[in-house]
Amino acid sequence: MAMKKINTLNVKLKDRSYPIFIGKNLIENINLYIPEVNNFSKIIIITDKTVYKNLNKKIKTVESNFSKKILKFIVPQGEKTKSFFYLESLVEKILKKKIDRNSLILCIGGGVIGDLVGLVSSLLLRGIKFVQIPTTLLAQVDSSVGGKTSINSKFGKNLIGSFNQPISVIISTDTLQTLDMRQLKSGYAEILKYSLIKNKVFFLWLQKNGEKILSLNNNVLSHSIMTSCSIKSKIVSLDEKEYGIRELLNFGHTFGHALELVSGYSKKINHGEAIFIGMFLALKFSCFLGFCDSKLVKLYSDHLENLGILYKLKDYNISITTKKFIELLKYDKKVKANKIKFILLKDIGKSFSYTIEDEKILSKFFKENLE
Ligand SMILES: NC(=O)c1ccc[n+]([C@@H]2O[C@H](COP(=O)([O-])OP(=O)(O)OC[C@H]3O[C@@H](n4cnc5c(N)ncnc54)[C@H](O)[C@@H]3O)[C@@H](O)[C@H]2O)c1
Structure with a gap:
């Protein structure tokens, strides 16, 4: 046997x-x-x-x-x-x-x-x-x-x-x-997140193997689960209660959670889908603030388009005003003294947390990017 x-x-x-x-x-x-x-x-x-x-x-x-x-x-x-x-x-x-x-x-x-x-x-x-x-x-x-x-x-x-x-x-x-394809794709959001925040080699591997994960190729699937769980368990072992490094796992989630809330936790958008949009916005915001090159946004978009994954607000028929978005972001658990904290990228695999001191920057970003 x-x-x-x-x-x-x-x-x-x-x-x-x-x-x-x-x-x-x-x-x-x-x-x-x-x-x-x-x-x-x-x-x-x-x-x-x-x-x-x-x-x-x-x-x-x-x-x-x-x-x-x-x-x-x-x-x-x-x-x-x-x-x-x-x-x-x-x-x-x-x-x-x-x-x-x-x-x-x-x-x-x-x-x-x-x-x-x-x-x-x-x-x-x-x-x-x-x-x-x-x-x-x-x-x-x-x-x-x-x-x-x-x-x-x-x-x-x-x-x-x-x-x-x-x-x-x-x-x-x-x-x-x-599990249906919509749910599989939703899980892929978190796999992709690990690569973006911590492991460029994993991202390059996903570019080649993403499709095989979604078709449940056993070896590829197991490797992606192992790598994801290993990144997460190391971070959790270092910072169980999220006083520091664990907050990197929230990449895309600050924007994403606000989108789930505005959709009333309905079938219109599920968690992973909200995170795809959230990561897209977080990447664009990283570029907008001058931390990273816009090539990263293109790498992200190209990868998801190859896999047939939707990552824009309009793909999910969600419309939200700048004012409402900022109001919802303030209910995030990472908000301190009314200041919103985001996880941003400098490069693939290089994430960091960043607190917005002046909300006007966020308004300006949303005015140009809420599509
Ligand atoms: N605790 C954490 O650290 C953490 C991290 C990420 C996400 N979350 C939370 O996880 C939730 C999203 O999880 P999810 O996407 O698994 O949602 P889910 O639990 O709603 O599952 C999605 C759908 O798939 C169905 N389903 C589950 N297993 C199935 C199977 N094997 N075959 C067929 N159908 C199956 C479920 O009944 C459900 O309808 C969100 O609430 C999010 O906030 C928590």
């Missing part, structure tokens, strides 16, 4: 360190990837309706790995589920089942489920352990790693949450087979 190829990374956070496993069909023997798996009293699976429908067989396989009682909770899919309503409803339904602190939550789904369930796990009985089993490309390369949990507020994206690290992240790449 051929040996399964499994890659392992570690997020190093002292007593909260944990492994990330990456490979195909890991779900089949999922208990091998859960530390001290026999010590848990109950297993709680939380997922969303679409994942439950698409990955039904795989979820049954997960269940068959355990001999103890399994509780299952299924919430609606979509960004609107990251809300107080579903947080409360999940917490109350789980408590009704009389769980104890030795219960383990398995969180199976995309970034929405990961963010919500991570928060649920930090609140229940003041914290019970959880495992991330990400099933979207975006969750596999980004949201399942690093311990940021959140729900949204009417004032902005991810404004309510906690830092809560999982005890293991199990990335079973076969789960992506049922």
Whole structure:
């Protein structure tokens, strides 16, 4: 029998360190990837309706790995589920089942489920352990790693949450087979982000291999997930709570989150799509301020056009005034003393944070660039 190829990374956070496993069909023997798996009293699976429908067989396989009682909770899919309503409803339904602190939550789904369930796990009985089993490309390369949990507020994206690290992240790449192209492209936004902020060689590799990621070529896909998780886990290990270097991971997100908010977290635009536009604006802003050459904007646009990925506001029918955009940007978590902070680039792989002292610069930039 051929040996399964499994890659392992570690997020190093002292007593909260944990492994990330990456490979195909890991779900089949999922208990091998859960530390001290026999010590848990109950297993709680939380997922969303679409994942439950698409990955039904795989979820049954997960269940068959355990001999103890399994509780299952299924919430609606979509960004609107990251809300107080579903947080409360999940917490109350789980408590009704009389769980104890030795219960383990398995969180199976995309970034929405990961963010919500991570928060649920930090609140229940003041914290019970959880495992991330990400099933979207975006969750596999980004949201399942690093311990940021959140729900949204009417004032902005991810404004309510906690830092809560999982005890293991199990990335079973076969789960992506049922994901549609729009969602795959959305995940690609975060992969591209890592290359732009930290690794030019990776960017050059993506220029050649981006298409193969989207067609789920196994070796290429695994390499892109490994490289992305490795960049992220190193940054998180250095700065878990985002007092410094971790903020570089927000490249494109300051603009992007404002766009998600103005679209009411609707289907019009998803997270990755907002980040494609956000990174385009951040690159243009970097050039506008004289930090980088406009060749970078062209490299970015050409790459996305080759992949058939849309990255302009007008592509998504979003119109927003300069005034509204600036107002929304001020709800970003990085704002200090009313001053907005952006992650910008000097070159591919060279990112830095920059605080805008004078808002007029931003107004001028938007007047010329809100297309
Ligand atoms: N915590 C973090 O560090 C972090 C980082 C990046 C993004 N995020 C958050 O992640 C969220 C976006 O995540 P997402 O793009 O995964 O969204 P998502 O969880 O909404 O998943 C997208 C859609 O795909 C469906 N789906 C999931 N897995 C599937 C599968 N295998 N087959 C078929 N359908 C499947 C879901 O039901 C959903 O409808 C945003 O809320 C964003 O803020 C968090």
